Amino acid sequence: MPAVVQQHDTGEVLMLAWLDDEALARTLATGRATYWSRSRREYWVKGETSGHRQWVREIRLDCDGDTLLIKVDQEGAACHTGERTCFDADLVHRVDG
Numbered sequence: 473m474p475a476v477v478q479q480h481d482t483g484e485v486l487m488l489a490w491l492d493d494e495a496l497a498r499t500l501a502t503g504r505a506t507y508w509s510r511s512r513r514e515y516w517v518k519g520e521t522s523g524h525r526q527w528v529r530e531i532r533l534d535c536d537g538d539t540l541l542i543k544v545d546q547e548g549a550a551c552h553t554g555e556r557t558c559f560d561a562d563l564v565h566r567v568d569g
Contacts, residue, residue: 473538477505477550480529480543486550487558489518491540496531503528505544524548 477487489507491499495515498506505518505526519525526544533540551558 473540475507475540475542477526477542477544479546481545484557485559486544486546486556496540499528499531499542505542518550519547522548524550526550 473491475489475491476485477489478485489505490510491506492508495506495508498515498517502517505528507516507518508514509516525547526542527547528542528544530543531540532543546556549556551560
């Protein structure tokens with residue numbers, strides 16, 4: 473299931489990741505964000521190799537029960553590019569009103 477990952481105190485959207493039942497169980501057991509890599513087909517703990525850890529503060533399920541919101545305390549960059557957020561790319565569209 474997809475998970476939107478957000479900085480708990482600022483609301484900053486950091487990344488989108490995927491969890492299955494096992495990844496969610498590991499996350500709940502350790503307090504460290506654990507995800508399922510769809511490309512590598514393996515579990516990974518955020519920050520295990522980079523040191524940019526995510527400490528889980530809160531997990532919410534959306535109204536349809538098919539997406540998670542994970543609020544974390546992010547240490548360092550959340551994106552694999554080294555940026556704070558994965559949503560730091562060029563602006564695609566803005567509606568000014």
